[in-house]
Amino acid sequence: MKIRVIGGGLAGPEAALTAAKLGCEVELWEMRRIIEGQPHLTPAHQTTDFGELVCSNSLKSESPNTAPWLLKQEMRRAGSPLLKLADATAVPAGHALAVDRVEFSRLINEAIAAEPRITIRREEVTELQPPAKPEDPQLTILATGPLTSDPLSRALAHFTGSEHLAFYDSISPIVEADSINMDRVYFAARWDKGTADYINCPMTREEYETFLAALISAEAAEEKAWEKLDYFEGCLPIEVTARRGPDTLRFGPMKPVGLRDPRTGKTPWAVVQLRKENIRADSYNLVGFQNHLKFGEQARVLRLIPGLENAKFLRYGQIHRNTFINAPAILDETLRMKSHPWLMIAGQLSGVEGYTESIATGLLAGLYAAQIARGLTPTPAPRASCLGSMIHAITNAEIKHFQPTNITFDLIEPLDEETRKKIRDKKERHRLQCDHALAAFHTWWAAVQ
């Protein structure tokens, strides 16, 4: 069976090499090319090479028992072609896997050129069509990344519905629950409607004014010209809202009405609400606090919020250009569109974030496509594995609040309650979770081989 892979960044080459190695004929389409001596690139890419790393050269931590390490361990064991080339081109970078980006891309180009089952098509794809004839590619893996070209984005929106295709990230910071000073906050639901699931950080007038002054003067993250965004009114960066007037936040995301502090019986001057990130409630996001500030500045300013003085940030707020689908509404656990199973989505477009995560979804898409080509029903990576946890996280997230995600420990299947209670040391708990994930991975991998 023939497979079409669109996108020659990270996920596309990984999917193409994986599927080809498993016996599939693959067409690999990439729009970056030289036309009449002129390079035609995306706004972020600088070469026409496959596997170009557009910014940093790091594939994140290699420290044992961290989430990025676990993900890479599973990918290595599953024979990830790109990770093998990353290992071969590694440069010293402390506890991280960093690569010589030029060598990395060169080896990917070579690997693709050496694979007789891959045909390269240097063209922009502007339409998406289901297979019409038996000789057509029966599956399409779309891996065109955060800067998917406009015509193709429009074609994709036809299949996803425009409400399920986003063009920028609007990420609120996430803090570790253990790092919140619970003596200074309280649980409550606005007007006591529903269960008291939100943590509320109350502010006095003085605290609010100090916070506002720090927020307004905080240094913004660098913005490339092509990244300039027309923010939607409903999703403004918090610092932009703050600059509109001294009370704008108190009537917006920091609205205190209906949130009486049970300890004082009074309504605070302003309130920051924290919402659970997951069922275990071991991490919380700051509701409506998407922002475009430097990470260091975020830490400094957000730690002025009562209760967050010593907050540990699992993720900082961000707003940047990024095309991605609403994975929980659209994808199944084998990365196929539920309504159009001939179309698979991989890479950043699928709702993951980061180089390694993008490569990982390419690996899975290539593997599942090869299984389908053999007439099998693809077996998704189990929830207990790191690969499975990552896909579980994007396909089971809340549809209304979906935002792309990196691999972090809070996505990985937790230990059972009894073990969690027994083992208080976090490092030891993480080690056990990693052992558990790798064992689940091995069982799955042995069965799908």
Ligand SMILES: Cc1cc2nc3c(=O)[nH]c(=O)nc-3n(C[C@H](O)[C@H](O)[C@H](O)COP(=O)(O)OP(=O)(O)OC[C@H]3O[C@@H](n4cnc5c(N)ncnc54)[C@H](O)[C@@H]3O)c2cc1C
């Ligand atoms: C500016 C920027 C900086 C980033 N920095 C980092 C970082 O430092 N670390 C990190 O972990 N992650 C980073 N990311 C996020 C993400 O990890 C990368 O974007 C990563 O390259 C995603 O891999 P991908 O394969 O999904 O997409 P890409 O690597 O972008 O590959 C997609 C490919 O599809 C091609 N394409 C697009 N449209 C079409 C079309 N219509 N027809 C044919 N081909 C098409 C593109 O030319 C491109 O080659 C960054 C993202 C951006 C935008």
